[in-house]
Amino acid sequence: MEILAILPEISLVVFAAILIIIDLRLPKGRKELLAYITFAGLALIFVLAILFSRPADGGDPAIWFGMLRHDLLGFTFRLVFLAGAALTSLLAVEWDSISKRGEFYILLVFSTLGMNLMASAGNLVMLFLAIETASIPLYAMAGSMKEDDKSTEAGFKYLLFGAMTSAVMLYGFSLMYGFSGTANIYALAEAFTSVPSTPLFASLVLVLVGFGFKISMFPLQFWAPDVYEGAPTPVTGFLSTASKAAGFAVLARVLLAVFPLADWQIILAVLSAVTMTLGNLVALWQKNIKRMLAYSSIAHAGYILMALAAGTEFGVNSMLYYIITYLLTNLAAFGFVIVYYHQAGSDEIESYAGMSRRNAWLAFGMLFTFLSLGGIPPLGGFFAKVLVFSAAIDAGLVWLAVIGVLNAVIGLYYYLNVLKVVYLKRQPGDEIPMRINPVHGIVLVVCVIGVVLMGTLMAPWFRLTAEAARSIF
Amino acid sequence: MENSLLTIILFAPTIAALITLLLPKDSRKLVRWWALAASLVPLAFALVAWFGFESAVVDPNGYKYVIIAPWYEAIGSSYHLGMDGLSLTMVLLTTLLIPLAILASFGIDDKVRMYMALFLFLETGMLGVFLSLDLLLFFVFWEIGLVPMYFLINQWGSPKGERELWGGLKIANRTYASFKFMIYTMAGSLGLLLAIQMLGVVFKTFDLPYIIQQWNALAPNDLILGGFTTVGTAKTVAFWAFTIAFALKVPVWPFHTWLPDAHTEAPTAGSMILAGVLLKLGAFGFLRFVLPLYPEQAQAGANILAGLATAAIVFGAFAAFGQRDFKRLVAYSSVNHMGFVLLGIAAAAQEMGTQSATIALNGAVLQMFNHGLSAAGMFFLVGVVYDRIHTRNLDEMGGYFPLIPVYGGVLIFTSMASLGLPGLNGFVSEFLVVRGAWDIFPVWTALSMLGLLFTGAYILKGIAKSLHGPLNQTHSQHLGEISKRELAVIAPLMVLMLWLGVWPGWLLGVIDKAMIALQSAIG
């Protein structure tokens, strides 16, 4: 049933088409409905995916002539993207420049489609197409606030760097194809056994450039803060979670399937250490919460890389667990930024002063979210961090784990600084209660509960990620 | 009854103190009388112990009324009390002086409940020292007694007087004195604490008779404490640790400097107990712990101790003579008198088991008792005058005899006892000490006679400056005759002084047996 396997992707295409029609038919005053429609559609596809597209045990993962891999890892990632996109569509509500524009939602759906394909691509060509399908809508989305210089700059910057790294990566793909004569990812490894190590290494580096850009890995992280800051916040949320997760999906698949572990483990480990240290250290100085979260997301990429650098099944498992937790947590974090932006009109950390007095529950949720980012129990971030550190130690990368835990402390410092402003600082007018759009409220509640569940009742999630990790080994 | 007798004596004051705290705040009279009545309970039981002492069951270690119960099992400490002639004497002294001190304190108006409660707590602490046969338990009571005394000096001490510390900081004299008292004693006890710990580690128990037995059975070259220390070394160190702690308390020159401050600043009753009982704790420690635990070391150090004792006798007397403050004079007299106790003990340590040693020990213990009576009396009498004229400066007194003849008579009587007039108690004990020590330390003993001479000088100076000479009118208008209550305080002391001076045998009999047993236990 190869059709059922790509049912979500087909549905996405169909849904995008439907959205175009609805967008055209909706009267101008009712455009805000688009967000809910998008959410409903994505949620439906999410359900459909769970019901029909779950790969059967023991089935051949290669489908569609090896173009796609139908395994549990890809499946899990696809669910992650769908969930991320669905929640993003709700977060976009009320965001003036995008919420009432159909093309935003259509781009969102297309980007999700691309990510889905990224996660399950089994062929270099397919992979490249998927990456571009995912990326190009994102460039547009990042620059969608046309009146805002920063947004335009963000979109443009993102496009330029994205295109360039894509080109480099494509070159790497071509090298790989040229030396092995096959574009099938799972056939490459065997073909590479007879290839001299220098070109192999060269192609590895080139491919890492492309993937590294997606996940904002050092030294390809520099676009992230500007783009995150400039893009509309809901888009930033999506960029920092689903898009990053997609990057990790391909990175894990390609590295593990194609290249021998010995070649890249140390590279990845060092990059992981540098990435998280850099992200955390620079985040310390940030005054804008979106920029801070941008650097924090660089740091988190470092933690996730640590799990991947382990190169073990447990490592992939930990990576996946971390990514799911991080998706929920970071979406919530940007959700709070969005909610507060609607109230205060500013993303400066200082403007959060007195927030806990305006709405205790909102502050409490923010506390949970940021502490989860900082890795404090009983929240998902804690367990996820424990997992990635475990993976590193298990693989003998104790030094990396030590760097990791110290970084976690640095991270905690700036997260706490935000919470300090929220809880401790005062500003005029902080007695006025705050209004929250109920839709946002629901998203936040869902995310925060998810974060708590990921940190307390770990077993079901862990079973899922463990099975997913097993599927590619 | 026999087994619980000591427990009753020991904790009756504590219970009384707790009840005192629960009495209504404003009824001072009730509190005073209650405290007095309650303090008579231990005295009554001490008398029971005294009269039943001959017939009481003796345990293998020579103690009577013994009780053993588990207390701190984890480190091998038990609630082990027992009494011999030495502790009986001291218990008697303590239980006698406390009611008198409480009676003497009826003039206290400030925070009476707390004051009385502290006195009763103090009594438990002191009795505990005399009765404990477990080193840890002993230490508990040894230290705990400091606390009430600290607060008695600190809170009810003489309110006047300031002292400048380094850095120009001024603090009240009583604050300084109480602090010095506390820190000196605690620092002195530190070695004691450590040595007790060491014994506990070595023997896994703190039981005194057991440790004495085992300890002396070890050869000096046996290795203990993980095999890195010889018994000889450990004993020498521990001996000095014990000695310093006790010497501080006695106090022996040059560790005596806390004493004049503390005595002078304490309230009258506090001084009575301080001089009457607390100083005995140190001497008692020598007899109960140092001699049995470290006979060889004591013998080796005896000469030094005797020298220090002589220094205390001589310098104490000189210093007393040089004082203008009546109370300070009496305070230094304690240094002088307690020096005889230590001289006796040092002599005995030198030649354990000889007749001279026994005599010296008898003298020392009797001197402890006698000094308890006379020093308490002297401090009380100084307090009586101070209560009226609010000065202790001898230069501002003089010629009071005609105004207060009864008081004058009492003062002279007590002073004579203190001075060692034959026929009164002080003579008997000092004579015994000197007689015993003469054989053993002729030089030191001869030197200490110099101190004895000056004892007479300073006592007479005190009497002369206060009672005789031309009337000093600075304060005389406030002067009044000694009251009945005050007489009630001093009368029992006077009776005992006379009785012991005329016929010391009733007490010496008990002491003598204990001292012979002590020496034979050491072997």
Place this chain on the structure above:
Amino acid sequence: MSIQDFPIISVIVFLPAAVGLLLMLVPKDRDKLAYNIALAAGLVTFLLSIVVYVSFDQPLAISVNERLASGELLPASEIYQFYDEFDWLPALGISFKVGVDGMSTPLVLLTGLVMFTGVIISQRIEERKREFFVFLFILASGVFGVFVSLDMFALFFFYEIAVFPMYLLIAIWGWKQTREYAAMKLTLYLVIGSVVALVGALAMFFAAGGTTFDMVTLERANFPRDFQILWFPFVFIGFAILGGIFPFHNWSPDGHVAAPTAVSMFHAGVLMKLGAFAALRIGIMLLPEGAKFHLPWMILLTLVNVVYGAYIAMVQTDFKYVIGFSSVSHMGLVVMGFATLNHDGMVGAGVQMVSHGVMTALFFAVVGMIYDQVHTRQLDELGGMVKYVPHVTLAFIVGGLVSMGMPGFSGFIAEFPIFMGVWGEKPFWNGPVFPEWLNFLNGDNNWIAIVAAVSIVITAAYIIRLIRKVFFGEFPKQFEGHMHDVNPSEKLALGLLVLVLVGIGIFPSVIVPMVETGVERVLILLGGM
């Protein structure tokens, strides 16, 4: 159904957090209601912890130890009492296992007591009372969780939960001048410690096969000696930071001073014990060979704690800083006791944890009562308080006597065996260090006990100074009319604390045999030293 079947430990662990979340639902302006709920919850938890303490079966614990000593491999469910277990994450061998032994039972009671009294003392908090209790109760849950966890993951889980509310509690309700700095410093120190320990714990997990976090199983993993020697410092020091070990003690006085009263009580009273306790549970019990290798030199660190801490306390001018540094000194004794690795030292350390916990809770409560009324803690500006708060004075004096190790109070019962443990410690110096005439010091650590004992006198000095400066002497004129006696509920709180201090001091058997059963088990793990 007997008491042992009721999941009382789980209730104790989760009740505070549950009540905390419930308090979020209380309307913002109903502070009184919030306080009453908190008080009730504190009381219930306290009573439950008393039930646990009273119904702890000592003969059973002793017989279990005998069976363990004879080589039987009993499961955690038989070693620990009130055992309770739920699967948490079976795939990684993580389960929620709780139970108490002779070491943790007194600490559970301590936590219950400090929580209850802490709530009472917090009645004076005016600002955002409701949220204060929310965070305080989350903290309490974390603390309980650490003491009863038998699963290494769960222990870390609760450990971190116990740390982070401190940040907010100090930063929001703390002393305005230093709260932000102190809160951040404290949090970072503690989190660094715990994550470093976490790395060690994970290393143990994988070295044992990566199948279980069950601590009883890990105790029997027989880690290679080199492995233990490598990882022990990570784990031990990581946790001991929370215990205030030198040179990582610096966060503690600052934190104490900046924290609001109830939090200081919790912090010094209970939280610092978490560090020592976890260092014992994970450091010494799981890595006994490492402990034997490293602890002898670590005793020197604790020696610095003990003496230096006391000395620094003596020169402080701020009431609360004195107490803060005294905690450094006293906690040094706890770690020193554990570091001796012998019966006496560890029994003493176990008792000292409770004794110091109660004592310092009492101290901070008193500091709070005075500061809240006169708004200064400068010793030179205080005085004569006894006139207004006689009972508080009395309670403080009792605490002070405990602090200086006065016999008859719990501090003596605790410190005495610690010193004995140091005496009995096996020698670790190779060759003579001291000159011939000091030969008795050579080859032996007896001098450590001697040096440490100096702290007793220093402690006495600063405690007496405190009592004199704060409670006696002249009452400053400018505070006339500001000072009032505390209310009966506060007196009750102080009374409870005093009761424990005196009770242990006079009747050591109320706690010591219980602690002994816990120590006995550690000694079995250490190979019957």
